[in-house]
Amino acid sequence: MKYIALLRGINVGGNRKVEMKKLRTLFESLGYTEVSTYINSGNIIFESEDDTKTVLTKITKSFEKIFDFEIPTLVKTEKEMKKIANAIPEGWQNDATQKTDVAYLFPEADSKKIIEELPLKKEFLEIRYMKGAIIWNIKRENLNKSQLTKLISHKLYKGMTIRNVNTARFLAGEKE
Template structure:
């Protein structure tokens, strides 16, 4: 039997303000029909844990995106990471102040591709009141002192500035995804 890899798929922009509605039961069923194993979802914002034999996260993301378009009738950007990738991203978070972590001020903007160095350097020169950020190759870490809802520095702005696709999750969601995937890690 071929060894499987524990993946976490992050969908961007579903079930937000009544747009791109997908029921999690239907999403799980679609994933199982694609041949993925041990499929779980977490909350309605499009977090899917599953196992697959395909060693290429980009190929897996494309397969899921194509299936979503066919099944639900609209395009959804899909980012797929391994459990190990998610663990590394969390470990590299430069904002570890317990007060910020508990107050839900920490966000991870997971990047679809590595941003161009010139764009990163230009972005690093910018400042945003009540917001701190750090850019890595696969994530922009945000500390939003007044909360993400009040932040100017959001997913859409980062996609424009860095010219790449992204999806955002809060620290609590990232930790829960890591926890849920840990018992099935290979």
Template sequence: MPKLIALLKGINVGGHKKVAMAELRQLLTKEGLKNVQTYIQSGNVIFDSIDDVKKIEDRIQEVIYSHFGFEVLVIVKTRDEIQSVFSACPFSNEKKEKSYFIIFDKIPSIELIKEVSKIAYENEEFVIKEKCLYFYSPLGYGQAKFSLNAFERKLKVKGTARNYNTMVKLIAMSATEEKDH
């Protein structure tokens, strides 16, 4: 059975959209997902399923809405897709280790990518490849002028960001049978 990774946007951030990971694992297991694991509180779920990815995204969104009462963007990728996004990072290894990987729900149009690529902030770099925006700032994500919401609007996509360490851990966890973190 294929190993899949669900990336949930904006849960457990600043006291908003609170979701207990143990409760989420239990709900998703009831929904038929197998070997459900979570990583940290920010909405990373690793599981096995043979179902269609879009159906799984919709099902997880519905479960969260019906149980917790709010909507959440859910992007489901295969382990290979996450590995591919990680491997395709255009930055040097030194920068990559301090980068953010913003995974989109769809590929933005080439015209919009060209337009957005003209944006420049001092001490910030970004590259858009397929369904990912790679972002690097020596100041860190929290201190950057970069705004995911602005980029989502301009590119007409939705996305969720993960840092280097989270990407490494998701790839490692999806390669093993270890349980709940």
């Protein structure tokens, strides 16, 4: 089965550095095949015969042995990633006028209620929940008005890992 591992909070602002080559080697040492990484923000695509829970356990335990910091990790099947990517309206893009992101949700944050709990001014953006993710689109001119930048200081922020729409579509198997 094809999986995508989404690592949260690595290689951001020069902190918690993890080399993609090291990740590929680590995943191959766990017996995973067709291992590749996408950009430097912790996206690993690979294949395994193991079920999702076993894959996550193996990855988490290996990270604990190798890195001196925690790496929260989500493991999604290709099918789950496609379902999320397919929920993004085609017109939602990242360009000069708009910004679209996908926040993949860890189990503790995965609830329809999450949208109500986030400190966002929803009149300035479109936001949608689906199992496993929330997706938003905002006109760039409304970015500050929406208070989207305040998201990183909210308690629920630790329960998500965010990718831009281009990355989300690529990881789901759609080519850019």
